[in-house]
Amino acid sequence: MSKKHPIISVVGSSGAGTSTVKHTFDQIFRREGVNAVSIEGDAFHKFNRKDMKAELDRQYAAGNTGFSHFSYDANELAELERVFREYGDTGKGRTRHYVHDDEEAEKYGVPPGHFTEWAPFEDGSDLLFYEGLHGAVVNDEVNIAKYADLKIGVVPVVNLEWIQKIHRDKAKRGYTTEAVTDVILRRMHSYVHCIIPQFTETDINFQRVPVVDTSNPLVARWIPTPDESLVVIRFKNPRGIDFSYLVSMIDGSWMSRANSIVIPGGKLDLAMQLILTPMIERLVSESKRA
Numbered sequence: 257m258s259k260k261h262p263i264i265s266v267v268g269s270s271g272a273g274t275s276t277v278k279h280t281f282d283q284i285f286r287r288e289g290v291n292a293v294s295i296e297g298d299a300f301h302k303f304n305r306k307d308m309k310a311e312l313d314r315q316y317a318a319g320n321t322g323f324s325h326f327s328y329d330a331n332e333l334a335e336l337e338r339v340f341r342e343y344g345d346t347g348k349g350r351t352r353h354y355v356h357d358d359e360e361a362e363k364y365g366v367p368p369g370h371f372t373e374w375a376p377f378e379d380g381s382d383l384l385f386y387e388g389l390h391g392a393v394v395n396d397e398v399n400i401a402k403y404a405d406l407k408i409g410v411v412p413v414v415n416l417e418w419i420q421k422i423h424r425d426k427a428k429r430g431y432t433t434e435a436v437t438d439v440i441l442r443r444m445h446s447y448v449h450c451i452i453p454q455f456t457e458t459d460i461n462f463q464r465v466p467v468v469d470t471s472n473p474l475v476a477r478w479i480p481t482p483d484e485s486l487v488v489i490r491f492k493n494p495r496g497i498d499f500s501y502l503v504s505m506i507d508g509s510w511m512s513r514a515n516s517i518v519i520p521g522g523k524l525d526l527a528m529q530l531i532l533t534p535m536i537e538r539l540v541s542e543s544k545r546a
């Protein structure tokens with residue numbers, strides 16, 4: 257936790273929607289005049305695509321079939337923790353980009369499957385924004401969660417997460433359904449052991465739930481739309497959350513538990529703005545006073 261240089265960490269599996277949620281944060285930052293430095297979790301992968309393949313072969317040959325991009329040891333988590341700590345202390349840090357596809361290759365000038373060089377953050381930012389796989393990890397080696405001031409989980413129910421991943425990876429990254437299915441299967445062990453535990457650390461979880469049949473996610477022809485879904489929003493600590501205000505502002509919403517509200521999927525952007533804007537304002541104003 258850092259009062260002076262706050263950190264927001266948005267955590268979700270591959271295909272969960274963390275990049276999509278970043279657009280909502282960017283809108284809030286722009287509207288509120290907040291100068292945020294953004295980093296992506298993929299920047300902290302340990303291997304480029306070719307070396308990851310070689311490492312996977314090595315790990316499998318050694319009998320470690322649980323190894324994947326989700327695993328702690330496939331990522332530079334000590335470096336991520338160090339960057340969070342350094343930013344919290346000084347407002348400085350560094351990041352790079354992992355290039356997934358041709359569009360990103362064009363943008364960053366590095367071929368798909370490679371990293372750009374590390375580069376320092378611009379000085380004078382108001383906060384650090386992280387989105388990715390490991391922004392709330394707590395294990396024997398690192399405690400990334402403790403450095404983040406606001407932690408958000410983006411966690412669709414798993415069939416929907418798979419549909420979102422399959423469609424995104426086919427449309428943008430050139431993979432086949434079979435290849436993505438294979439990746440989902442290979443990552444299951446580390447999904448359970450490295451990804452899921454983070455959602456008990458997060459302050460707010462946004463869980464999209466489809467209200468259309470997704471019983472065979474591998475053949476779904478399109479991603480259920482916002483209007484074909486509900487979103488469960490769960491607050492770890494509901495104290496101070498004005499639920500009656502939220503329910504009155506978000507048409508069609510209701511409370512399902514003392515710490516949870518359910519909203520129509522189409523209202524996700526509005527709900528995020530209503531919930532997150534005052535939290536971000538508070539982080540920034542407290543940092544300016546610190």
Ligand SMILES: Nc1ncnc2c1ncn2[C@@H]1O[C@H](COP(=O)(O)OP(=O)(O)O)[C@@H](O)[C@H]1O
Nearest residue numbers: 268269270271272273274275276420424479482
């Ligand atoms: N709330 C949503 N409603 C509809 N589609 C969504 C939603 N969130 C994400 N998606 C879609 O799911 C896919 C994966 O989302 P993305 O943000 O790229 O995931 P991540 O960055 O977590 O891997 C994208 O095609 C995106 O458009």
Ligand SMILES: O=C(COP(=O)(O)O)[C@H](O)[C@H](O)COP(=O)(O)O
Nearest residue numbers: 269270271298305325354356369389
């Ligand atoms: O799992 C993720 C998370 O990213 P995202 O949330 O963007 O999916 C990896 O970055 C890619 O899958 C890399 O694998 P490759 O480059 O070999 O496909």
